[in-house]
Amino acid sequence: MARFIVRRLVQMVLVMFAVSVLVFLIFNVIPNGDPAVRMAGRQPTETQIEAIRKEWGFDENIVVQYATTMKKVFTGDLQSYFTQLPVGEEIRKGLPRTLALAIGAAILWMLVAVAFGLYSAVKAGKFADRFLTIIALIGISMPVFWIGALMNYYLGFKLGWFPNGGYVEFTEDPFDWFYHLILPWTALAILFIGFYSRVLRSNVLDTINEDYVRTARAKGLSERQIMVRHVLRNSMIPIVTLWGLDFAAVLGGGAILTETVFDLQGVGQYAAESIGQLDVPPVLAVTLFAAFFIVAMNAVVDILYAYLDPRIRLQ
Amino acid sequence: MATEPVTDQTALQGPAAWESEAEREGVHGVGPWRLALRRLRRNKVALLFGFIFVLLVAVCLAAPLWANQVAKTGPNENHLTDTVVIDGEETDVVALNGVPIGPTWKGQFFLGADSNGRDVMVRLLYGGRNSLVIGLTAAFMTTVLSIVLGLLAGFLRGRTDTGIRFLLDVMWSFPVVILGVALGVALALGGLQLGPVTIAGDSLVIPIFVIGLVYIPYMARPVRGQVLSLREKEFVEAARAQGAGPLRIMFGEVLPNLMSTILVFFTLLIANAILLEAALSFLGAGVRPPNPSWGTMIDEGVERIATAPHLAIVPGAMLVLTVLALNVFGDGVRDALDPRAKVRIEH
Numbered sequence: 141m142a143r144f145i146v147r148r149l150v151q152m153v154l155v156m157f158a159v160s161v162l163v164f165l166i167f168n169v170i171p172n173g174d175p176a177v178r179m180a181g182r183q184p185t186e187t188q189i190e191a192i193r194k195e196w197g198f199d200e201n202i203v204v205q206y207a208t209t210m211k212k213v214f215t216g217d218l219q220s221y222f223t224q225l226p227v228g229e230e231i232r233k234g235l236p237r238t239l240a241l242a243i244g245a246a247i248l249w250m251l252v253a254v255a256f257g258l259y260s261a262v263k264a265g266k267f268a269d270r271f272l273t274i275i276a277l278i279g280i281s282m283p284v285f286w287i288g289a290l291m292n293y294y295l296g297f298k299l300g301w302f303p304n305g306g307y308v309e310f311t312e313d314p315f316d317w318f319y320h321l322i323l324p325w326t327a328l329a330i331l332f333i334g335f336y337s338r339v340l341r342s343n344v345l346d347t348i349n350e351d352y353v354r355t356a357r358a359k360g361l362s363e364r365q366i367m368v369r370h371v372l373r374n375s376m377i378p379i380v381t382l383w384g385l386d387f388a389a390v391l392g393g394g395a396i397l398t399e400t401v402f403d404l405q406g407v408g409q410y411a412a413e414s415i416g417q418l419d420v421p422p423v424l425a426v427t428l429f430a431a432f433f434i435v436a437m438n439a440v441v442d443i444l445y446a447y448l449d450p451r452i453r454l455q
Numbered sequence: 456m457a458t459e460p461v462t463d464q465t466a467l468q469g470p471a472a473w474e475s476e477a478e479r480e481g482v483h484g485v486g487p488w489r490l491a492l493r494r495l496r497r498n499k500v501a502l503l504f505g506f507i508f509v510l511l512v513a514v515c516l517a518a519p520l521w522a523n524q525v526a527k528t529g530p531n532e533n534h535l536t537d538t539v540v541i542d543g544e545e546t547d548v549v550a551l552n553g554v555p556i557g558p559t560w561k562g563q564f565f566l567g568a569d570s571n572g573r574d575v576m577v578r579l580l581y582g583g584r585n586s587l588v589i590g591l592t593a594a595f596m597t598t599v600l601s602i603v604l605g606l607l608a609g610f611l612r613g614r615t616d617t618g619i620r621f622l623l624d625v626m627w628s629f630p631v632v633i634l635g636v637a638l639g640v641a642l643a644l645g646g647l648q649l650g651p652v653t654i655a656g657d658s659l660v661i662p663i664f665v666i667g668l669v670y671i672p673y674m675a676r677p678v679r680g681q682v683l684s685l686r687e688k689e690f691v692e693a694a695r696a697q698g699a700g701p702l703r704i705m706f707g708e709v710l711p712n713l714m715s716t717i718l719v720f721f722t723l724l725i726a727n728a729i730l731l732e733a734a735l736s737f738l739g740a741g742v743r744p745p746n747p748s749w750g751t752m753i754d755e756g757v758e759r760i761a762t763a764p765h766l767a768i769v770p771g772a773m774l775v776l777t778v779l780a781l782n783v784f785g786d787g788v789r790d791a792l793d794p795r796a797k798v799r800i801e802h
Contacts, residue, residue, distance in 0.1 A: 158625045163637070171641045178641070277786070281726070281779040283733045286771040289757040297761060393633035397734055401757070411633075415640055416739040427637040431628045438628070 144446050144453040152439040159431045164206050167424050174198075179420050180221050192221065213425055222419040230410050231425065237307055238406035240317075241324055241399065242391040249329035249336060250383060256333065257340025258372060264345060272337065279334030288327035288401035296323060305403035324402040328395060332386060336379060343375035350374070381441065388437035392430035491715075494791040501787020508780040511773075515587055518580035526563055526574050530581035531745050534572035539563055548572045554762045567765050569755060575769055582747035583773065589663050589732045589748070594724035596667030598717060601674035606705045608675070609682025620679075623672040631669050632734055638665040639740030657743040662735060666728045674720050681716060685709050715792040722785030726778045733774055749774045 168175045176193040177184060184192075193199060197208045212218045216228035260272045296304040302323050308316040347353065348371055356370045386394075396408035403409070407426060414422035446453045485493075495501060522529055534548045541559055548568045549555045555568040558575075565576040608619035626634070639662065646656040647664070654660045685691065686709065694708045729749070735741030736750025737757070744751050749770045756767030 155621075155624055155628060158621065159628050162625055166637050167641050171647065277782050278775070278779060281730075281775050281782050283730055283737070283753070283771065283774065285734065285737050285757065286753055286767065286774070289760055289767055290771070293760045293764060293767075389630045393630040396632055396636075397737065400738070411636070412738050415636055418640055418643060418739075420640065423637060423640050427629070427633050430630060430633050434630070435628045 141446065141453060145443055148439050148442055148446075152435055155435050156432055159435060160210055160428060161206065163424060163428045163431070164209055166427075167420060168198075168205060168209065169202070178418075184221070188221065209424075213428055218421050218425055220414065220419050220421050222414075222417050227422050227425045230422065231407055231429065234405060234407040234410050237404050238391060238395055238399065238408055240310070240321060241328065241395050241404060241406060242387060244321055244325040245328040245332075245390065245395075245398075246383065246387045248325050249332035250379075252329065253333045253336030253340060253379075254372075254376075256337035258344060258367070260337060260341045261344035261348070262367070264341075269341075273341075276334040276337050279330045282330065283397075284327055284331055285397040285401045287330060288324070288398055291323050291327055292402060305401075307404045307406075324398050324404060327401070328390070328398040336382070339382070340375060340379055343378060344371055347371045347375045381445075384437065384441045385434075388434045392433045393426065491791045495787055498787045498791065501784050501790075504780040504783035505787070508777065508784060511583070511777050511780065512587060515580050515583035518577070518584055521580055522574075522577045526565065526577045528563070528574050528577060530573065530578045530747050532573060534568065534574075537572060555766075557763070557765050566769050567763070569752075569766055570759060570763070575752075575766065578747040578752060579749075579770055579773060582749050582752050582770065583777075585659060585742060585746065585748040586729055586732055586750065586774070587777075589659065589666065589742070590725045590729035592663045593666035593670075593728040593732075594721055596663065597670045597674055597724055597728075598721050600667070601671050601678055601720075602710070602713070602717065604671065604675045605678025606682055606709065609679040610686050610701065610705050610709065612683075616679075619675075623675055626669070627672040627676075629669075631731060632738075634669045635665050635731055635735050636738055636740045638668065639735050639738075643740060643743070657746070659742065659746070662732055662741045665735070665741075666731050669731070670724060670727065674724065677720075678713060678716065681713055682709055685712055719785060719789040719792065722781055722788060726781035726785065729774065729778055729781075 167178075171178065174189070174193075176189045176196065176198050179192050179196065180189050196212070197205055200208075216226065218227040219225065220227060220230075256272050256276070260269045263269045292305055296302045303320050306320060308320050310317045353366060353370050356366045361369075393408065393411070395406065396412050398404075399406045399408035400412040411423060411426040413419075414426075518530075528534065537548045538545045539548060539556070539559065541556070546556060548564065549570065549572045555570050555572065556564060557567040559565065559567065564574055566579060567575050569575055569578070604619050604623070608616040629637075642654075642661050642665070643656045646658070647654045647661065654664075686704075691704055691708055694704050699707065732741055732748060733750035733753060736748055737754045739754075742748040742751050744755070752770035753767055753774070756763075756765075756770060760767045
């Protein structure tokens with residue numbers, strides 16, 4: 141086990157290094173034109189550009205440039221040349237909001253998807269199954285910012301059932317916090333409910349024909365016990381893996397669209413606003429942190445898996 | 456192995472494995488593609504949505520026709536000070552408080568105007584062309600690159616495989632939207648220099664390039680997996696015994712057996728590429744205004760949703776219909792080719 145963990149961690153560090161190189165290449169090398177001009181934002185002055193060129197060392201060789209860029213990102217020295225605000229602090233401020241959105245949505249989509257998927261599988265081929273399949277397909281075909289904006293407008297603004305965007309601190313008023321997050325959670329969860337219920341449905345249909353299910357039925361367990369204890373439990377394994385990875389992806393940037401539509405002021409919205417201004421430093425930092433987070437989460441999931449299933453350690 | 460009679464059809468990977476026990480009884484001598492087609496033809500819902508997609512493409516292709524003959528305006532022509540007759544009354548296209556008219560259901564401003572007084576229907580059709588072109592070309596680019604990478608990694612194995620897998624792992628570490636946005640922002644200002652070709656920052660090629668790149672790991676990985684199992688099959692051994700080189704085996708023997716996977720992925724990739732175009736344009740890292748696309752139109756519409764909701768609803772509904780049609784049709788194609796396959800793209 142220890143050997144596996146070490147090997148996996150070494151691999152993680154390697155991927156992180158490659159990720160950082162790729163991010164550096166994307167922002168500083170691949171595009172045309174002077175990187176200092178790009179960093180400086182929309183309307184830079186000549187002195188600003190000159191200062192940035194010196195600060196980032198754009199006239200030095202590429203290895204030094206890479207080192208300078210990484211140093212700036214990880215020491216919290218990075219600042220936006222558009223708003224003049226330090227990037228690290230802005231990200232820290234937004235993180236709890238993004239976390240609240242991602243955790244709530246993940247719980248919601250898992251619960252609903254399990255209910256939909258299981259029901260769909262039990263009623264396979266019947267009307268209810270087809271209906272849920274169509275709903276799921278519509279769900280995965282909708283852009284989250286579009287359905288989010290419509291929900292916000294019709295349910296929030298017009299009917300007044302929900303607050304019209306915005307975020308309330310949990311410590312301020314837990315109920316209001318929850319109330320403000322219902323629509324964002326739902327909008328973000330729709331896509332994943334569509335995916336997960338379909339994956340779960342096909343997993344359940346595969347599991348139902350296993351020998352141990354027949355055995356369970358033969359020894360006289362009730363249908364409910366069979367479904368929950370034998371079928372659902374075994375169908376959930378691949379879903380739980382997906383769940384871990386998708387949660388990381390949502391937290392690492394998938395929530396960018398939802399946050400913007402509902403004005404949650406999280407990390408995603410910070411990134412979105414920077415993108416609108418073509419403000420490079422914040423986009424660079426968010427991209428890098430998101431990818432690092434996902435790489436780390438992947439390693440954690442793999443190690444947990446190896447702990448649960450010893451066969452994986454030997455691969 | 457070679458002396459064993461081929462009685463177990465599922466032992467043969469690829470087309471032959473699609474024939475289910477029951478269907479083999481009645482239909483002797485029919486090829487797997489024809490069988491798949493027969494199964495697809497029985498799936499009326501999938502066919503209907505496939506037809507809807509073709510119809511949408513045709514309608515968008517006819518954009519200039521509608522613009523010149525019916526609406527008599529271009530996609531970027533402003534009509535801020537013009538008036539139209541609605542219910543016998545002269546009405547400003549854009550009211551004094553900046554609110555544009557809604558759908559008139561007549562030739563001019565059929566679906567209303569936007570805040571610049573531009574005809575929404577005309578923009579919807581021209582925008583659809585851009586969205587569809589981006590979706591189709593990006594999906595094509597992803598497919599070709601994924602096939603090449605997957606074939607090389609799975610067939611040659613060894614160092615090539617390690618290298619390609621590492622590259623895919625690195626790309627896989629980025630959420631799709633974030634990677635797209637990063638590339639989009641980086642390329643939007645200066646454009647891109649690819650050897651002798653320079654691409655301007657506001658060109659449609661940039662979003663195509665970005666979207667075509669980010670989905671590669673999602674397709675190249677499964678392709679590689681399939682190649683790994685295909686390369687151990689008897690027909691590859693037979694080809695090698697006949698003196699075929701690696702390239703010939705890869706593209707002549709292995710590739711045809713990947714076709715069903717490729718076909719299904721291609722359909723679903725178009726849907727996802729159109730969705731990603733919308734997301735990138737919404738964030739300002741995709742198609743650059745005033746060039747219309749469904750994404751930029753939704754972006755403009757969401758900003759004005761409180762006063763002119765039709766600006767967000769119309770392009771969004773069109774987008775959902777297109778993506779839904781592709782998803783349902785792609786599902787049907789997959790079921791017809793291989794009911795057991797599990798394909799998932801989004802991260």
